Amino acid sequence: MLEVENLTITYSEHPVLKGIEMAFPDHQITALIGASGSGKSTLLRSLNRMNDGIASVDGHINFHGVDINQPNANVYRIRQAIGMVFQQPTPFPMSIYENVVYGLRLRGEKNRQLLDQRVEESLRQAALWNEVKDRLKSPAQALSGGQQQRLCIARTLATKPEIILLDEPTSALDPISTSQIEATLVDLKQNYTIIIVTHNMQQASRISDWTAYFEQGQLIEFQPTEKLFLNPKEQQTADYLSGKFG
Numbered sequence: 443m444l445e446v447e448n449l450t451i452t453y454s455e456h457p458v459l460k461g462i463e464m465a466f467p468d469h470q471i472t473a474l475i476g477a478s479g480s481g482k483s484t485l486l487r488s489l490n491r492m493n494d495g496i497a498s499v500d501g502h503i504n505f506h507g508v509d510i511n512q513p514n515a516n517v518y519r520i521r522q523a524i525g526m527v528f529q530q531p532t533p534f535p536m537s538i539y540e541n542v543v544y545g546l547r548l549r550g551e552k553n554r555q556l557l558d559q560r561v562e563e564s565l566r567q568a569a570l571w572n573e574v575k576d577r578l579k580s581p582a583q584a585l586s587g588g589q590q591q592r593l594c595i596a597r598t599l600a601t602k603p604e605i606i607l608l609d610e611p612t613s614a615l616d617p618i619s620t621s622q623i624e625a626t627l628v629d630l631k632q633n634y635t636i637i638i639v640t641h642n643m644q645q646a647s648r649i650s651d652w653t654a655y656f657e658q659g660q661l662i663e664f665q666p667t668e669k670l671f672l673n674p675k676e677q678q679t680a681d682y683l684s685g686k687f688g
């Protein structure tokens with residue numbers, strides 16, 4: 443469904459990703475790991491064109507076989523199909539309900555029954571329904587950080603994406619919220635393809651099926667997670683995992 447071909451990304455003439463080739467397995471969790479500045483977030487953000495106007499992209503990012511950067515591509519549709527959850531929870535200053543339906547309202551959806559249904563479905567998928575079902579009209583900002591992050595996941599799910607991108611989604615959360623989000627992601631992979639940037643090696647090994655290791659803008663190794671962690675092919679990966687680099 444999603445693959446990158448010979449992808450080079452440049453900020454102000456400084457290439458920060460070089461010749462990346464990878465196909466993200468459908469309905470699996472792929473973790474992107476590597477030291478700070480290795481280009482993980484740049485790759486993630488380019489996958490739904492969040493780097494438009496900031497970076498220049500060479501090569502191809504194909505979604506269902508069509509390059510998302512081609513001149514007549516519909517950026518709005520791409521971002522609906524490939525949703526993003528950020529490092530800090532970003533609830534909008536409105537109710538829990540309105541946060542979840544935000545994208546649907548933008549799309550012009552007015553059918554109350556459909557909106558109600560989508561709110562319940564998305565909050566259930568994000569494992570938040572039981573905690574908020576009696577206070578859907580309350581401000582989203584009154585939720586805890588972990589609940590806010592699950593709300594952001596629900597908001598992404600409400601528009602029915604095919605792929606979910608997450609940029610260090612638990613780095614601002616406590617261990618309990620982190621494990622709730624991890625469990626949610628593992629459940630979600632039945633229906634979604636998930637790509638997550640994480641600095642947490644345990645997290646990558648706990649939840650991801652595939653792991654890609656990046657170093658200085660290059661994809662060093664992309665393997666099933668167990669293989670990459672237990673028996674990396676490249677010395678650079680082994681050095682990073684053992685703390686010798688980064």
Ligand SMILES: Nc1ncnc2c1ncn2[C@@H]1O[C@H](COP(=O)(O)OP(=O)(O)OP(=O)(O)O)[C@@H](O)[C@H]1O
Nearest residue numbers: 453454458476477478479480481482483484485496
């Ligand atoms: N908007 C920008 N303008 C210019 N350079 C940028 C921009 N964003 C990132 N960079 C540079 O691109 C390189 C890769 O950054 P990126 O954020 O993709 O790395 P990362 O692996 O995600 O790092 P971290 O783990 O710290 O988030 C870094 O050298 C960074 O300084």
